[in-house]
Every structure is written in structure tokens, then in C-alpha cells.
Amino acid sequence: MQSFRPSHTAQAVALALLSLTGSATRSALGASSTPTLPEVLVISQTDLDEGSAETGYRTVTATAGPLGRIPLQDTPYSINVTPSALFENRAAHTVSDALKTNPTVATLMEPTGYSTLSRVMIRGFTAADQSDMRDGLVDRSFTYVPLENVERIEVLNGLSGFLYGFSSLGGSLNYVGKQPTEELMASAAVGRYGSGINYLHADAGGPIDAEGRWGFRVNAYGETGGGYIEGNEQERTLASAVLSYALTPDTLVRADVWHQELSMQGIQTYIGLAKGVPVPDASDFDPETQYGQDWTYNKSGKTLAGLSVESALTDALKLRTAYRYGEMWREYQFVGATLTDTRGNYSEKLTKSPRQVERTHAYYALMDAEFATGAIDHSLTFGFTGTSYVYTRGNDISLTLGDSNIDARVEYADPELVAGPTNVWYAQDFRNWVIGDRIEFSDAWSALIGVTRAGIRLHRWGEGSALSRSDYAQHQVTPSYALMFKPIPSVTTYASYIEGVTNGGSAPSGAANAYEILDPSVAEQYELGAKASLGGMELTAALFRIDQVNAYLDPSDNVYKQDGREVHEGIELTATGKLTDRLTLVGGFTLMNAEVTKAENDPSIEGKTPVNVPERQARLYLEYGLPQVAGLTLTGGLNYSGERPVDAANTDALDGATTVDLGLRYETRAGGRGLALNLNVSNVFDTDYWSYYRSGDGLLLGAPRLVALTAKVYL
Template structure:
């Protein structure tokens, strides 16, 4: 508990009584100090300003960030609100070193990069939520967004060694409130949100939170109209003083074209305009994405030292509809062959977790133990039918496109398969306070997975494969001074490879190992957190071209990434808050059958930097007015891994933001994004690059009842 001492010397009512007292009476009323107890920050609760002090994402226990031997950045709710973010990636832009990669044609956050590696594994309240092709959760549901750098397989299982992130969603509050909001932009955004919370009974043991969003309108891309509808209910039940049960769901419908952006062939005559749409409009290019997620979580305090917790998650989703994609570029450097296609992708994912956390003292050494078991069942089915292949099929001029051409016949089934991945895992972790200054973290996870792949195409490359992964981690942390700590860690990762080999059968899983050293400094009287880290990471069993037949793959490649992270977060004064990040990344191929050693990895810039700087006036006529700027810089990077790859140029984007808390109920905002109208590419996938939005003016409001 955090103690807040409030000394009250004169009350308003006492002042009136004093004014009516006869002469000679005491001139003041002396009151005793009043001590008020209020809960401090927890790993799942709100944060005041930008600077969080605790997190559970890196250790899955409520641990001070200063005591965590790993690089972690927490982006609290205030970052979402100050930037008027509508998408998850808008918030991640300020995490430091998190890059945009493939958004799956505008369907949502599919892949991101951290420390030189591209990944798609991320979590919501500790449960995986990006299996299949789901639309990422809306920014309106975020309480905290926590980026964990380096391998996390010891706690979470399969994933890439660069890092991951965990969404801590909004939870019910004890005081009733309803906030309605809207955002409009000159590019066509039309968005409305509702955030309602409060108790459901007189005792306050049952409470709810309901977030809903409706969004639609145009974008800066010609004819790329989108729609989004979502509802996220949460119900919390304090069953007893020791037991809490939480039900949470997220239902979302996303209607959007498969917008592959611009083409990135090195033989092109030039670049097309960022607004030009080569991929048709209307029902000829429209995908419907339906996503449903439900979690039931519980925690039970066995006693003051031990807690049993866990839960189940069920996810179900589908993505279906028509789209148009590229076949290849003709010799004139401007005529693009295309294929029309229909796809239906369906997936389900079921996860069960059971964890035990406890505190133990042995011979004067304090331990925080965390152990548990998990089961996950993922099923996926897909079918994709396409029209004719080749650069002469369904052609269009990329610089003067004539869209609206007749829909060609779908003559090929290029994908028709089913996949099932079942995993069973057990893990244990010990956080050890060896002395007041020296702390250690030791953990290991044993995971057994069974991978079944059924190929329903004529190739019939079906297989069933089982494997076991052991992923340890070890970290040390030493307090040099009360405000400066140094740390070191080493950890392993693994991730099953998808697809089948030329002669049938599955691939060995990717395996990663990482070493990291860093420093954490609580500066300016602990108002500013400065974290720096150096790392070296290697990933093996990366898929590369089969030397016998280039249309197939083998898992014998190796890539390496090393670099520096620097992150600064602070509430420097009650009025001034800042979050900044810098990443220096050297990521390259070290072993491959086609790309020579030293080839840079796709979508990975050598440097990235970001800064969000906000000042809110605390008094005077401008009280409640907030002004700020966001700056995001990304160096050049290849669109694909290989020789002769298209290079996406470096860019710096400046955003201006302003908000005004008119009164306790009403808040308005005015933002100018991409102030200097920079033409840039956010990320790439194969022969496609995704252009960033031009200068955009966005206005909004939020009213709380």
C-alpha cells in the first residue's frame, strides 16, 4: 500500500465558524493529521502519466521494472489518449525499436519487428492472441501495452528471439462512469467509441467494463473504404476476499480491401503515387474478417504468501472474400500482371493455463517462485483460388491504372490445407534476492508439441511431426547505487516452422539464443527511467531455398542480430511527460543457400528513433491545455532478404498534438500527423510496400457522464 499523508489545517466550514467567533476566541482550529491509504501501482492497473514502475509481462509476477533483468517498455493509457491512437501499431511506434513490417494488406497488425527479427506472436493478459490471421485488438481496449525485448519462450512458449508484447486490457472500475468519444479526419476517418464501467451490485463485488467501437469511411488510398465494429465486455467478480474471477471477451468485425499498397520491383520505371490503387474496388476486392475471443481468468490467495491463478481462452476467427494481387512486372517496367482470387481462412485456438506463485525464505534468501502448466490447441484451414498466373494476365498500368476490369475466371487452387498444432508445457521460475543488492532470475520451460499438416492440393505433402523444446533463461541484477542497477541475461527461444519439405515431412523448429547486458537508472529524483542494453542473438533452422528445387524450402539457414537499445520514460514534472527510444541494429544472414553472408534482413533498419514529448498546463488561463510533438525516424531497409532487393528509403515523420480538458467531463483534441507530408514506406512484404499516410488533420472529443 502506498501511504498518502494529508495534513488539513483549516476547513472551509471551520473558516466560517471562526469568522463568527467572539473576540478573544482562538484564531484557528487545529486539526490532527489525517492518514489516507490508497493502493499503489500494480502490474495490471492504470499508470499515472507515462512512467510505470511495475510490470508482470517479463516475469509473469508483479515485479518492479528496476528489479527485472531484461529490457521492458510500458506504454500506458495516457500514451494512447495523448496521441489519439486508434490502432495498436500507432502506440507501438513509441515503444522504441519496434518496426512496422507486414500489415497483411491493411487487415491489421500481422507482423512487427524487434531487435532485428520479424515476429507475429503477442499476447493479451498473458494469453496468445495472434494465431491465424485475426484483426489486432482496437486501441480503445488498451490499459497498458508492454514490450518485452529478447526471448520470452521460458514463460510464453513458441516465438522469435527478438521480443514480444503483452496487452493489459482495461478492467472494471469501482466508480460508475460512461465516456463517449469520436474522432474525425480529413482523410475520411469516422469513428465513435463508448467506454462504460462501474459496479453491478451494492457491495461492489461485481463490476463491469464495456468498450465498443464503430468506425468507417475513406482512407488516403483510392477506393479503399473500410469498416470496423467491435465490442469488448469485461466482468469482474470478487467471489470471496481471497478469490476473484474475470470474464473478458472481444468481438470484432472488420471489412476492408486487401490493399497491397505499391509494387516494389527493381525493374520499375519509378514509384507510383501513394494514393494509387492497383487492386480493384468494391466487392471485387473486399475481405470480411470476423474475430471472437473469450477469456475466463481467476486468482485465489491461498494465504499471504501463495496464490493460485490461471484461466482458459477460446479464439475463433475467419477471413474470407475477394482480392487482387500481383503476378509480375512486364518488360516495359510499368505493366503489371495480376491475379484475382478468393480466399477463406478459418482458425480456432484454445489455451488453458494454471499457475502457482509463492514467496519463500530459505536461510535468509528470499525467493519468488512461479510455476505452472499450459495446454494449447491451434487449428487452421485455408483455401485460396486464383485466376491465371503470368505477367500478361489481368494487366494494369501501375502509373495510370484503369480499375474496374471484368473479373477473370478462377482457374487455380494454389492453397488448400489444414493444420493442427497441439502443445503441452510445464515451467518453473525462481526470482532470488541473494542480498539486498544482488538478485537472480532462473527459469526453464519444457514444451512438447505435435504438428499435423494435411495438404489437400495435388502435391499432397501431408505430415505429422512431434518434437520437444527446452528453453531456459538466466539473469542477474546488481544495484550499484539505490538508483543505478546493472544486469545480464541469457535465454533461448524456439518456434515451429510451417509448411512441408519437397520429399514430404515437416521442418525442424527454429531455435534462437540471446545474450544481453544492460543498465537501469532512475534519474532526476526517480522521475525519469533510463534503460540501456547491448545484445547478441542468433537464430538457426531458418527456412532457405532447397538447392534441388527452388520452389521448395529447407530449414538450414542462420541469421544473426546484435545491437543497442536505449529507452527513456518519465514524468519529469506533473506537467511534463516524455517517452523516447533509440535502437541500433545490425541484422544479417550468416548462412543461406541463396543470399550471401552479410545480406541484410527484410524490413530491418540499422537505426530507429522515436520521441513523444507532451506538456500540460497546470494553472492559469491555459490550465488543462496539452501540447506535444511526436517524432519517428526509421533508416533505410531492404524490402526483402536477398541480393538486388528494393530499398525503402529512410524517413522522419513529425506529428503535432493538442488536447484541452475543458472541464472534468469534456476533453477535445486536434492533431496534425505527418506535418511535413513526407512520402515514405512503412513496411514491405515480398514485392509489395505499404505507403505511410500523408499529412492528416484529426479532431476528436470525449465526454464523460
């Protein structure tokens, strides 16, 4: 068993954090009175209760882009919220694991692969990095996404052109960061996950001064050890801080900063398929075996720093503005395996990618106004949002290592390729002017009307590379209309129409036009939905139809291109909350019919299901508090993902897969402090399955049975 050796930086930050927290707690206990904090400054107890295990992980509010945080019942969109209490209790450390209980999300990329990216599909479309948000600001990321400083993950299903301008058409993810709390709090957790990765996490927050005008929240995290793939070693550290100041009772200023570093060696190998080789049975492979080489690696770092101001100028007028700067880098070398026959023989190709760097600026300035026109009430939001970034990289270097076999793996020496200089540059600028009005006709009837003028400017150029110089600029007006009806206060029905615009997909690394960004395109979505708060449950249902341009990797020339339209029609049902005082349920299902239409260049893909799209998926997560033992909770999950085509002609596909998770949670008090112990076992029956297929890269094996242990003390 490996020893737990957090980096010295992580240990120092964690110890300093706990020391500071202890001093602050003693000071607060010695004070003569509890400070009263301005409402805008901190997370209230109501906010903390929302999404807790005690409430069945129910959430009643979410961020709707520029509209801000509003009740889910008043939102004519399908939004699912996964609170930190849920993914922490399940010992989730990656985005795909955190969203495992969400039936509208399918895995697209796992961080165990060469890029360490986490990407998902929503309604059969990629929710790519330009659609990731953090506290309402675009958070582009080609590095590992940390969850330790995240309070909740909000998933918007479907198009979001009115809300976010140019964005991915499947949906968007908003990571809501942990904020200063109303009362002093602190916790420390130690645990082990992923077969052999040990970690330490410290979290503290609360008021700083007696008047409660200053607030803070800090998180420190460190992990080290080996994952389930043989030869894998990784180390990750994260330091995060938020400082808030109530300039006046109606004006809040908030600054935040965080930095993460990751080093991973022995990364997971994609299994590609040579022409004519069918998808093999996953049971022929061992997910713990390194089918590449253990000297492959990924190293990355990311820093974010931001400032925001919220001010109630009058009772009816509020200003919201924010800016964030981000800088990240990564470099890696990986081995791609290509099966050459049905006997397990494969070739190995090494690719070394020199350092890639991206610098991002994200911002918004919005005004909220409330007024009435006769008997009709209006909540009007208007302003602008924007994101700009510059991305640089050098050419990848590739070398064929030789042949191997899944039952007799060959170990090759690292040829120590030398990466070339930076010679490729991308610059993109997104600017959106938005206006939206939430109109209330009566207690039962309301509407939302919004329009965004989304603009994109793209400039890309290269020296000594295949990427030609090009410039692109486009503006597009994207409207959204919705009508809502509440037959009773706890039930909302709605019909909505929204358009979306995206800057085009990026060709995968294995394509002949690798990394090329395709032309922007416009899509439209129709949706009928219902939301209900019944007893202790939050229930949602949505019927949707999305029509967008089809992009795929053409096997005839290995070029990633656009041809025809993708039409996805389906239904989503979700349920979250308490069935009884002791029984919690989170889950639901998505059923879709996804097909390609109007294909002109390649009629053979007409009527086919788009690559990697599962038309069936379901999630069921249960918790039951045992009456015989106070504080002991049984947990279990059932996860199903349907068949996924691996080529545009649908000649082959990944089989559907079902996995089962089980766990125990025990909560008690020890020495006057709260204590939580968690045991989680994922993929209990050690099911062999393919996690997903990525065009240009290949297949990725699903994780085997894994055990995670966590002990958390509330200080």
C-alpha cells in the same frame, strides 16, 4: 464529406451502455457510503495513475509471462509498456500506430494491406501472431487487432522461451485488457481519423453491488467511412465485456468476452518487383491512389471468451489459472501489382482466398510460492501453459487481370471468381511446463533462474492441394539465467542469458511453397542492461546479441527456406516520463548490426543484412503544457527508420525515412463533466516513403499526411 453512419448494432450497444452507466452512477451517488472493494477485484487508483498523461506515461510494472505482473525494476528483461492514455491521445487505431513511440519496434505489416494484419519486428525479428498475448494467454490472430478494449500494450524485446515456450524470437506483445475499476466511470468519444473514418466509442466500468464483490467493464465501438486510399470503405464494430466476482476476499473469478466484425473494400496494393527492376522512388507514387482495384475486399470476424481464477490459498501460496476460447474467420480478394520496368508499367494479378477459420484454446495453471532458505528469499512460480488450434482454408484462386501504369491506371471488372472448398488443415498443440525462481540475496543482489520444457505437435494435411500430409513432434528445454544488482534502490543493472524456440516461419503467399511452416529452431540471447527511475523519468538501456537460424526467400527458385544463422547485435536506449512539470518525453533509439553467418547453401548471402531489417531507428515524442492556457498541450513526434534491404544479397534496399507528427490537446470541464479535445496531424510534411517490404508480396507505401479529430466526454 461522408456522413457518420455507425452500424445499428454499434449504436444500440453504445446507447444501452451509456444508459446503464447513467443509472448506475445515479444509484451510486444516492448510496449512503462508498463501498470498500477487495484488493484483488479491481483496477485501483494507483493502476489508473500508472501510465497516465499526468505521470508522463510512466509505467512501473509489467507482465513477465508466467511470473505475472511484477515491478519492471525487478525484471532482467527489456520490456517497454505503451499505456492506452498515450495511444488514445495520439488517436492511434492500429498496432503500428500505437507503438509508433516505441524505438524498439519496426512495422512489418499494416492493416491496410490485404490481410488486415498488424505485425511488427523487434530487434530485427518478426513478432508473429503466435507471440501475441492477451492478458497472459496466447491470442493468435490473422484479423484486425482492436485497441478499444486494451489498457496497455507490453512489448518484451528479444527471446522469451522460458516465459512462453515456442514463440517468435524477436519478442512478444501482450495486450492487457481494460478491467473493472474501483469507482464507477464512463466516457464517450466521437472522432474521425484516416481521412474519412468516423467512429463512436463508449467505455464504462465499476462496482455493481453495494458490497463491491461484483465488478464490470464494458466497451462498445463502431466506425464507418473511407480511408485515405481512393475507393476504400470500411466498417468495424466491437463489443467487449468483463465481469468479475470476489468469491472470497482472497479469491477472484473473472469472465470476459468480446466480438469484432470488419468489412473493408478497396484494400491497399503491394507493389512487387519483377527480376531486375530496382526499388523505385516512393515519390513516383501517390499513397492515396488505388493501384489495384476498388472491388478488392477483406471481411473478418473474431470472438474471444475466457474465464480466470486467482486465489491466495495462504499468505505464501497463490493459485492462478485461466482458459480462453477463440474463433476467427476471414476471406479476401486482392490485387498484387508487379512492376515490370522502370517506366511505371506493372501487371495486375487477382488472388481470391476462400474463408479461413481458426479455433484456438489457450490456458494456464500456475502456482506462486514465497519462502526463505536461511537469509535468502524465494518467489517460486511453477505450472504449465498451453495453446492448441485448428486452422482450415481452401486453395487460393488467381487470375492475371492485365497491365496498367502508375500514371494511367486501368480499371478492370471484377471477374467474380468462385472459391473452392476447404481442403487444407493445420493442427498445432503447444504445451509448456515451467518453473522459475526469483531469488533475493540482499536488498542489492538478486537472481532469476528458470527452465521451461516446451513441446510442440504439428499435424497438417490437404486434399487436392500442394500441401502434403505431415506430422511433427518435438520437445525442447529452454533455460534462462539472470543476475541483478541494485547499486541504489532506484537503479537496477542485470546480465541475462535466455534460449528461445520457435515453430518456424511460414512461407509468404507468393512463394513456391506458400504457407509452408518451416522446421522449429532454437536460438540464444545474451543481454546486459540497466534500468533507472530518476526524477520523473524511467530510463532503460540494453546491449543484446541474438543468434538464430536464418530464413529467407531464395530468388533462384522462389522457395522460402532456412540457411545459415542470423546474428543480431545491438543497443537500445529508451526514456519515458516528465522532464519538467510541463514537458513529457517518450522515445529512444535502437542501433543494430544484423548479418547472416554460416550460410552453406548460398554463400553469397554470408555477411549480408537480413531482408527488411532496419539497423537504425529512433523515436521522439514530446508534450508541452502551455502555461498561458490552462489545459492546452502541444504534442509532436519525430520518427526515423533506417534503410531496409529487399533481397538476401543486399543488391537493393528501401531508403530510410523520417516523418514528423504534430498535435494539440485541450482538456477542460463543461457542464460539470470532463472534456478532452484532440487534434493530431501525422506525417505533417507529407513525406513520401516505403513503409516496409514483405518477401513474396512486395512494397507498401507509407501513409500520407492525415488529420485526426477526437472529442471525449467523461460522464
